[in-house]
Amino acid sequence: MENFVHHIPTKVFFGKGAICHLDEALKPFGKNVLLTYAGGSIKKIGLYDEIMKILNEGVYQVFEMGGIEPNPRIESVERGVALCKEHRIDAVLAVGGGSTIDCSKAICCGRYYEGDDLWNMIKHPETHEKALPLVDILTISATGSDFDSFGVISNMKTNEKKGVRLIYPSVSILDPTYTFSVSRYQTAAGSADIMSHIIEGYFCQIGDSELAEGIAETILKTVIRNLPIVLKEPDNYTARANLMHCESIACSGIPEYGKTYTGWPCHVLEHELSAYYDITHGVGLAILTPRWMRYILKKDPSCTWRFVRFARNVWGLEGDDEEELAHKSIDTLEQFFIDAGIPMTLRELNIDEKNFEAMAAHACEGGRLEMGLVPLTYEDVVEIYKNCL
Amino acid sequence: MENFVHHIPTKVFFGKGAICHLDEALKPFGKNVLLTYAGGSIKKIGLYDEIMKILNEGVYQVFEMGGIEPNPRIESVERGVALCKEHRIDAVLAVGGGSTIDCSKAICCGRYYEGDDLWNMIKHPETHEKALPLVDILTISATGSDFDSFGVISNMKTNEKKGVRLIYPSVSILDPTYTFSVSRYQTAAGSADIMSHIIEGYFCQIGDSELAEGIAETILKTVIRNLPIVLKEPDNYTARANLMHCESIACSGIPEYGKTYTGWPCHVLEHELSAYYDITHGVGLAILTPRWMRYILKKDPSCTWRFVRFARNVWGLEGDDEEELAHKSIDTLEQFFIDAGIPMTLRELNIDEKNFEAMAAHACEGGRLEMGLVPLTYEDVVEIYKNCL
Numbered sequence: 001m002e003n004f005v006h007h008i009p010t011k012v013f014f015g016k017g018a019i020c021h022l023d024e025a026l027k028p029f030g031k032n033v034l035l036t037y038a039g040g041s042i043k044k045i046g047l048y049d050e051i052m053k054i055l056n057e058g059v060y061q062v063f064e065m066g067g068i069e070p071n072p073r074i075e076s077v078e079r080g081v082a083l084c085k086e087h088r089i090d091a092v093l094a095v096g097g098g099s100t101i102d103c104s105k106a107i108c109c110g111r112y113y114e115g116d117d118l119w120n121m122i123k124h125p126e127t128h129e130k131a132l133p134l135v136d137i138l139t140i141s142a143t144g145s146d147f148d149s150f151g152v153i154s155n156m157k158t159n160e161k162k163g164v165r166l167i168y169p170s171v172s173i174l175d176p177t178y179t180f181s182v183s184r185y186q187t188a189a190g191s192a193d194i195m196s197h198i199i200e201g202y203f204c205q206i207g208d209s210e211l212a213e214g215i216a217e218t219i220l221k222t223v224i225r226n227l228p229i230v231l232k233e234p235d236n237y238t239a240r241a242n243l244m245h246c247e248s249i250a251c252s253g254i255p256e257y258g259k260t261y262t263g264w265p266c267h268v269l270e271h272e273l274s275a276y277y278d279i280t281h282g283v284g285l286a287i288l289t290p291r292w293m294r295y296i297l298k299k300d301p302s303c304t305w306r307f308v309r310f311a312r313n314v315w316g317l318e319g320d321d322e323e324e325l326a327h328k329s330i331d332t333l334e335q336f337f338i339d340a341g342i343p344m345t346l347r348e349l350n351i352d353e354k355n356f357e358a359m360a361a362h363a364c365e366g367g368r369l370e371m372g373l374v375p376l377t378y379e380d381v382v383e384i385y386k387n388c389l
Numbered sequence: 390m391e392n393f394v395h396h397i398p399t400k401v402f403f404g405k406g407a408i409c410h411l412d413e414a415l416k417p418f419g420k421n422v423l424l425t426y427a428g429g430s431i432k433k434i435g436l437y438d439e440i441m442k443i444l445n446e447g448v449y450q451v452f453e454m455g456g457i458e459p460n461p462r463i464e465s466v467e468r469g470v471a472l473c474k475e476h477r478i479d480a481v482l483a484v485g486g487g488s489t490i491d492c493s494k495a496i497c498c499g500r501y502y503e504g505d506d507l508w509n510m511i512k513h514p515e516t517h518e519k520a521l522p523l524v525d526i527l528t529i530s531a532t533g534s535d536f537d538s539f540g541v542i543s544n545m546k547t548n549e550k551k552g553v554r555l556i557y558p559s560v561s562i563l564d565p566t567y568t569f570s571v572s573r574y575q576t577a578a579g580s581a582d583i584m585s586h587i588i589e590g591y592f593c594q595i596g597d598s599e600l601a602e603g604i605a606e607t608i609l610k611t612v613i614r615n616l617p618i619v620l621k622e623p624d625n626y627t628a629r630a631n632l633m634h635c636e637s638i639a640c641s642g643i644p645e646y647g648k649t650y651t652g653w654p655c656h657v658l659e660h661e662l663s664a665y666y667d668i669t670h671g672v673g674l675a676i677l678t679p680r681w682m683r684y685i686l687k688k689d690p691s692c693t694w695r696f697v698r699f700a701r702n703v704w705g706l707e708g709d710d711e712e713e714l715a716h717k718s719i720d721t722l723e724q725f726f727i728d729a730g731i732p733m734t735l736r737e738l739n740i741d742e743k744n745f746e747a748m749a750a751h752a753c754e755g756g757r758l759e760m761g762l763v764p765l766t767y768e769d770v771v772e773i774y775k776n777c778l
Contacts, residue, residue, distance in 0.1 A: 001630045003404025008397075014646070015392025208627045210614070211634045214607025222599040238597045241390045245600045245647065257403070258634065 030090025072103035080107030098143025142190030144251025189282030209258025263368035419479025469496030487532025531579030533640025578671030598647025652757035
């Protein structure tokens with residue numbers, strides 16, 4: 001069991017009506033608030049009006065920034081930082097999913113960044129000792145950005161997508177009812193994202209950190225049980241709440257305490273995909289994960305034990321033939337994604353092999369692919385991409 | 390699934406050698422440190438010298454307060470507060486188990502308490518907006534005081550033992566190697582305490598908060614697997630680390646998120662026992678828990694489902710006869726405590742029924758016993774105490 005540090009200062013208000021804590025959350029920071037969001041969905045579900053009512057009653061000065069992209073871009077960060085400087089913003093209120101929260105984290109840090117080039121800040125992350133405080137209201141269960149310090153920002157000019165350590169939100173408001181209207185497609189993709197956040201750390205050489213292993217398995221089982229319920233009954237509060245609770249913890253580091261960092265290989269491979277093709281992150285992960293699993297199991301069968309544990313403890317599969325169990329666990333995962341309606345090939349997303357070599361070369365930079373349960377080379381990565389066609 | 394609030398600001402350094410972060414932990418607060426501990430055990434294992442070396446190198450001004458009791462008393466709190474005032478202490482460094490940390494939390498709050506009577510502060514807890522910061526180094530896996538805001542303080546003059554909300558530690562240093570020398574008896578009692586912290590919340594009407602349920606079950610299973618290893622091999626790092634990781638999370642509230650508060654009935658009953666007889670908290674809990682379980686199962690068989698879940702998910706018991714499974718789960722728990730060498734009757738602790746009625750009357754004050762899976766009356770409590778003889 002490896003050493004770890006736990007420090008998550010975020011305060012979470014979880015449950016129906018948790019927005020009643022919004023004023024209490026913002027008040028300590030000041031009255032000038034930048035409200036950030038993506039498109040019109042927060043208006044459609046009435047959340048925008050609910051927020052504005054609370055902010056108006058609290059006599060906040062609200063400035064708005066909509067239009068944050070699904071894979072948020074450096075240009076949006078620049079736009080937000082300019083607004084913060086212009087209006088002497090005291091706190092950012094991000095309303096939306098991981099993209100909006102990620103972009104807002106970068107805005108909060110960028111406000112006090114001393115250089116001119118914000119992409120440089122993303123590429124060379126340091127400790128952001130001074131940043132604007134962030135409050136968020138989550139509207140989709142997926143990235144876990146509400147309970148971690150990371151953000152992923154894209155630069156479409158250079159086909160780069162960088163995940164970097166930015167800041168923890170000061171307060172996260174998690175009300176599962178705001179996810180009732182999330183489409184089947186985005187709900188399924190979000191759940192694939194949650195599962196990937198667990199799988200990335202679970203498939204590790206270290207298996208003796210028993211609480212972390214148990215939390216990881218519980219999150220996977222909870223998503224596996226609740227996603228099909230939600231796809232049938234989008235308004236099922238308990239099922240939506242269970243997904244939201246899982247999404248928040250999945251990316252927090254807690255399911256990996258006592259383990260070694262694996263480099264999160266599927267995320268490295270997926271970031272290339274969405275940097276080149278701007279696809280939905282969770283869909284990219286769902287396509288890649290079973291292919292990556294089959295590839296590493298074949299490349300180094302000594303990792304079979306990990307798949308056997310995955311088969312037994314997560315999927316409840318039985319049997320003594322370990323090789324068979326291992327393969328069955330991957331097939332079951334793939335079938336689960338298919339049943340959830342996720343497109344499971346790159347061709348369905350109109351992606352061919354044209355850029356695979358450039359993507360693989362880029363993915364191998366930084367050494368993260370060498371850290372995993374089975375280290376991957378450039379050739380391995382090209383092969384895995386091809387297997388996803 | 391019920392609403393919940395998560396906010397645990399404590400920073401945890403976990404693992405072998407984590408004491409290397411001590412200077413970094415204390416530095417922001419100032420140079421005058423009150424070092425609190427119980428007896429000589431921290432000197433015996435060399436921890437005292439290790440700490441003093443770091444504090445001397447960091448040019449801290451160290452004041453000492455030893456002699457904190459296993460069930461820490463209000464007189465110790467008074468003594469600590471006086472020292473803090475006299476020496477203008479900037480931070481308290483608690484080294485020991487839950488008792489030392491609990492007492493130190495009360496000292497930190499008492500430093501700025503405006504009344505004269507510190508027992509009054511314990512009896513009427515309010516928000517302690519101003520308190521000295523607390524850093525702790527844990528030396529036994531039991532109470533979870535390193536990762537919660539509670540403290541339990543006793544007043545032996547009035548036979549009262551009160552658990553109250555005080556402050557979260559700013560930093561907790563959890564190094565499993567410091568628990569290598571903990572006796573078999575205290576190790577077993579500590580594990581019973583950890584298990585009780587889970588059982589108290591797990592035996593709840595609410596069963597749909599799936600992540601919380603899974604975390605609770607994982608902690609129980611991890612203790613059940615690792616305690617016997619530690620009793621055989623006291624220096625087994627991994628097993629000690631797993632117990633320590635569990636103890637820290639067990640009392641944090643996390644295993645109860647989304648559930649209703651049960652009032653923690655066994656703790657209410659046990660606090661009477663140790664207020665009257667100054668027994669080891671974990672031993673009292675181990676004696677009470679199976680008797681409480683049998684009693685509520687008999688009183689209201691509609692709670693059988695919860696015992697069945699406990700039987701299957703925690704103990705891995707199989708079978709279709711739910712009543713049998715329920716009873717078997719309790720027998721298995723009791724046998725587990727017996728195997729761990731815990732005295733399992735009050736007679737073994739020289740306790741007879743003399744004070745049962747007074748204790749029961751006292752336990753019923755405050756209404757916590759009405760909140761549980763099966764509410765308890767005065768008569769119920771007397772009966773449960775008798776069943777423990």
